[in-house]
Amino acid sequence: MKAVVVRKPNEIVIEEREIPEISASQVLVKVKAAGICGSDVGIYRGLNAFATYPRVVGHEFVGEIVEIGTRVEGYAIGAHVAVDPVISCGKCYACRSNRHNVCHSLKVMGVHQDGGYQEYVAVDEQQLHLLPQELPWNIAATVEPYSIGAQVAHRGRLSADDTVLICGAGPIGLIILQVAKMKGAKAAIMDIVDSRLEKAKAMGADLVINSRKADVQAELMNFTQGEGASLIYEATGNVKLLKQCIKDFSSAAGRVVVLGFSKDVLDICQLDIMSKELEIIGTRLNNHRFPEVIEWFKAGKVDPAAIITHRFKMEDAEKGFAIGKEHPEDTLKVILTF
Numbered sequence: 001m002k003a004v005v006v007r008k009p010n011e012i013v014i015e016e017r018e019i020p021e022i023s024a025s026q027v028l029v030k031v032k033a034a035g036i037c038g039s040d041v042g043i044y045r046g047l048n049a050f051a052t053y054p055r056v057v058g059h060e061f062v063g064e065i066v067e068i069g070t071r072v073e074g075y076a077i078g079a080h081v082a083v084d085p086v087i088s089c090g091k092c093y094a095c096r097s098n099r100h101n102v103c104h105s106l107k108v109m110g111v112h113q114d115g116g117y118q119e120y121v122a123v124d125e126q127q128l129h130l131l132p133q134e135l136p137w138n139i140a141a142t143v144e145p146y147s148i149g150a151q152v153a154h155r156g157r158l159s160a161d162d163t164v165l166i167c168g169a170g171p172i173g174l175i176i177l178q179v180a181k182m183k184g185a186k187a188a189i190m191d192i193v194d195s196r197l198e199k200a201k202a203m204g205a206d207l208v209i210n211s212r213k214a215d216v217q218a219e220l221m222n223f224t225q226g227e228g229a230s231l232i233y234e235a236t237g238n239v240k241l242l243k244q245c246i247k248d249f250s251s252a253a254g255r256v257v258v259l260g261f262s263k264d265v266l267d268i269c270q271l272d273i274m275s276k277e278l279e280i281i282g283t284r285l286n287n288h289r290f291p292e293v294i295e296w297f298k299a300g301k302v303d304p305a306a307i308i309t310h311r312f313k314m315e316d317a318e319k320g321f322a323i324g325k326e327h328p329e330d331t332l333k334v335i336l337t338f
């Protein structure tokens with residue numbers, strides 16, 4: 001079978017490998033589609049602190065069951081499944097607190113161990129989620145990024161009462177926007193790329209701000225009658241912006257949810273957090289959110305097709321990795337097909 005392997009930073013190859021053997025508690029998944037995420041590109045470019053090499057990347061993948069382990073029940077050959085890439089120990093404090101996505105010995109498929117950019121993958125039973133058979137594969141491949149949207153909604157206690165500010169209109173920011181609108185919140189979104197903001201407007205953003213052209217704070221204060229946003233998602237990865245979120249953009253009793261994973265250090269003032277009783281909330285991956293997302297997809301509550309801009313054959317993975325950098329203005333989610 002073929003596998004997309006990042007041998008070392010900036011070197012991607014299509015390798016011929018043996019089809020994996022499954023254990024009694026695993027199934028063999030024939031991969032049909034897989035999304036390219038910013039973090040996959042980060043691994044390719046050598047910028048991901050968690051990854052080791054060589055690595056079969058890909059943590060947003062779906063496929064069809066072709067073989068079933070002897071102890072696995074409730075799945076049939078031919079069933080369509082999404083694979084939750086989060087693997088945890090089940091014993092540490094985080095796991096015991098029902099927060100397995102930040103397990104002390106967390107492993108993510110495609111990051112710490114081989115992932116979904118290969119024709120067949122052996123997957124543990126507890127990572128499987130049944131998909132409707134009629135759901136197109138490229139749409140199904142976005143269940144994992146939407147699980148980030150579900151997780152951040154949960155972490156930020158997103159409700160219809162919120163005035164949300166989303167920093168960054170990349171695939172993740174736009175997914176958060178769709179989730180915020182689905183929940184009935186008012187939502188503003190900012191970016192520096194107009195075409196992404198136009199997409200956001202079409203998805204129902206109540207206010208779009210190009211931070212290169214407009215005074216974000218002034219626009220936001222006007223939008224919130226001087227209160228600031230009750231819930232802010234920092235989805236650009238820019239720490240300077242995180243500082244502004246805390247200091248200038250948040251309302252009293254607000255929450256700032258941090259998605260980025262920059263190692264840059266930030267100087268923030270205690271008073272800005274204390275005086276507003278601000279909550280600064282981390283969020284990572286997803287905590288058993290696939291079933292919720294699959295329900296959204298079934299009910300048509302979100303619009304995954306709107307964030308998919310490109311499709312490439314898995315053999316052309318390198319092109320798929322490059323396109324976002326070459327054409328950021330018209331690239332959002334890129335899907336590899338198998």
Ligand SMILES: NC(=O)c1ccc[n+]([C@@H]2O[C@H](COP(=O)([O-])OP(=O)(O)OC[C@H]3O[C@@H](n4cnc5c(N)ncnc54)[C@H](O)[C@@H]3O)[C@@H](O)[C@H]2O)c1
Nearest residue numbers: 038168169170171172191192235236237259260283284285
């Ligand atoms: N915590 C998690 O579980 C998790 C999961 C997925 C992604 N992420 C992170 O979320 C962030 C968004 O992911 P993505 O895939 O949408 O990334 P992306 O790079 O495609 O999108 C980021 C967007 O931010 C915009 N941007 C960058 N700097 C800006 C600035 N100074 N002002 C305004 N806009 C700016 C860019 O134009 C782009 O549209 C990334 O930092 C990513 O690492 C976190």
Ligand SMILES: [Zn+2]
Nearest residue numbers: 037038039060
């Ligand atoms: Zn991802």
Ligand SMILES: [Zn+2]
Nearest residue numbers: 089092095103
């Ligand atoms: Zn654990």
